[in-house]
Amino acid sequence: MYNFFLTFTFIAFGQKNNNKVFHGKKFAKSELKSSLIDKSQHNVIDYKRTIIKDSATAINIAEPILFSIYGKDNIIKQRPYEAYLIDNYWVIFGTRPKGWKGGTFLIIIDSRNC
Numbered sequence: 001m002y003n004f005f006l007t008f009t010f011i012a013f014g015q016k017n018n019n020k021v022f023h024g025k026k027f028a029k030s031e032l033k034s035s036l037i038d039k040s041q042h043n044v045i046d047y048k049r050t051i052i053k054d055s056a057t058a059i060n061i062a063e064p065i066l067f068s069i070y071g072k073d074n075i076i077k078q079r080p081y082e083a084y085l086i087d088n089y090w091v092i093f094g095t096r097p098k099g100w101k102g103g104t105f106l107i108i109i110d111s112r113n114c
Contacts, residue, residue, distance in 0.1 A: 051113070052114065055083035062107045066107060075094065075105060078094025078096065082094075082095060088112055090108065090110075092107050
């Protein structure tokens with residue numbers, strides 16, 4: 001009878017960036033300036049087509065912004081949200097219980113460029 005021993009080696013890969021090249025803020029500024037001057041050279045959104053095509057995506061974009069302004073608990077209490085695509089704009093607002101005094105958040109996002 002033969003005995004077999006298997007050895008497994010697990011290597012944990014952390015989020016060390018020793019093998020990554022960072023471009024830096026100077027590069028980012030240069031790219032921004034270049035993009036704004038010569039739009040034909042970059043993948044610049046043309047404002048002609050909808051890139052936010054559904055309410056779930058619009059809400060996923062809106063929530064972090066709303067959380068940072070009004071607080072996560074406050075915004076979550078306003079679920080379910082109403083979200084309507086009107087003339088290329090997502091109009092999103094919260095709902096409130098009947099009899100609740102006060103308003104809800106309102107955020108409008110351009111569906112063509114956020």
